[in-house]
Amino acid sequence: MSAPVLHAVFGQPVAHSLSPYIHAAFAAQFGLAIDYRRIEAGPDDFAAALAAFATAAGRGANVTLPLKELAASLCAEVTPRARRAGSVNTLTRTSGGWAGDTTDGIGLLQDLGARHGVSPVGLRVLMIGAGGAARAAARALLDADVAALVIANRTPARAQRLVEALADPRASASAPDAVPGRFDLVVNASAAGHQGQPPAFAAAAMDSGSVAYDLSYGAAAAPFLALATSAGVRTALDGLGMLVEQAAASFALWHGHPPDTAPVYAGLRARLA
Template structure:
C-alpha cells in the first residue's frame, strides 16, 4: 500500500492553525492522498525541524509566524514573488534543497478582488507592519494597482528595508509609527502586525480612515483579528475583513504548486466562515 505524501504547516504558535483542515478538504475534493499536520517550532529549532521533516519523507511545508524570512534564507531556489518579499510561506523539497514561494499576497488579492469584488486600483494604502506577513503582501498590493503604499512599523529600519526591497520609491515609502496622526487618510488599511494578539484594544487614529470608502484588512483571523476589526468599524470603514479568505486562497496556491491542480476554494471558505460565525455567536 502506498504511503500518502507528507505535508505540514510549521510555526509558533501553531495549535490554532486551520491549515490542516483546509488541506484535508482540498485533498478530499481532488482525490489526492496526503497527510498534512501542524508542527510547533521555536525560532532556534526551525532548521532542525525542517531537516527532521525531510528525513521522515516530508515533501512540502507551509510556513507561518515567525519563520517566513528564515525560511526564505534557507531556500536554494525561490520564485520571483518570494524574492520580492524576502520571505517564503511555501516550501517544496526538491531533493537537493528547498524551493521557496510566497503565496500570501496572491491569496490576499484574490480574496479581496474576486471573492469580495473590491477594486484596489487607485487606493492610497497604509500597511501596518514590515515582517514576513507584510513582506508577502506588499509586492502584490503594488501589482494590484494601489496608488501609494505607506509602510509603518514600530522598528523604522524594517519599514525602510521593505520599501527599499520593493524598488518603487515613487509609490512605496516608509514612515515612523509616531507619524500616524499626520499621514492623512487612506482608502485601504492593512494590519500585518500582532496588535490584535498583544492587546484587546487598538489605539490607532480614526483620522486614518477615508470616510465612506476605506477598506480595512487584518491578515490574522479568529480572535486575533477582533480588536483591529472593531477599531475599523468604529472608525467608519466601509468594509472590515479578516484574513480567513486570504488563508484559504493562499493555501490553494500552495496546493496547486505541490499537486498540479487548483482546488475550488468556495466550499471550504464557506464552511470555515460558517464555523467561525457560529463560534463568535456562541461567545
C-alpha cells in the same frame, strides 16, 4: 495503497492553524491521501525542525509567523516573486533541497478582488507591519497598481528597510505617530492582534470611505476589526479568505490541481461563527 503524502505548517504559535483542515478538504476533492501536521517552531529551532521534517519524507510545507523571512534563507532556490518579496510561505522538497515560493500576495488579491469586489488599482494604502506576510502583501499590492503604499511599523527602521527592498517610488515608510492622512485601504499585517492589542493609531487613518483588512482571522483579527468598525469604515474584513486562497495556490504547486475554494471558505466561516 500508497502512504499519505506528508505535509506540515510551521509557526509559533501554530496550534490554532486551520491549514490541516483546509488541505484535507482540498485533497478530498481529488481523492488524494495526505497527512498534514502542525509543527511548532520558533526562529531558533526552525532549521532543525525543517531538517527533521525532510528526513521524515516531508514533501511540502507552509510557513507562518514568525518564520517567513527565515524560510527564504533555508531554501536552495526561490521563485522570482518570493525573491522580490523577501518572504517564503510555501516550501517544496526537491532533489536539491527546499524550493521556496510565496502565495500570500496571490491569496490577498484573490480574496480582495474575487470574493469581496475590492480592486487595489489606484488606491492609497496603509500597511501596518513589516514582517514576512507584510513583505509579500506589499509587493503584491504594488504589482496590482496601487497609487501609494505607506508602511508603518512600531520599529520605523524596519519599515524603512522594507521600503528600500521594494524599491518602488510609490512606497514610503512612516512612524506610527506620523501616518499621513486617511487611506482607501488599511491592511493590518502586524502580530498585535495575537496579544489582543490593535494598532490604535490606525483609527485616524480610516473613515467611512475606507476598507480595513486584517491578514489574521478569528480572535487575532477581532481587535483591529473592532477598531476599524468604531472608526466607521465601510467594510471591515478578516484574512480567512486570504488563508484559503493562499493555501489553494500552495496546494496547486504541490499536487498540480487548483482546488475549489468556495465550499472550503464557506465551511470555515460557518465553523468560526
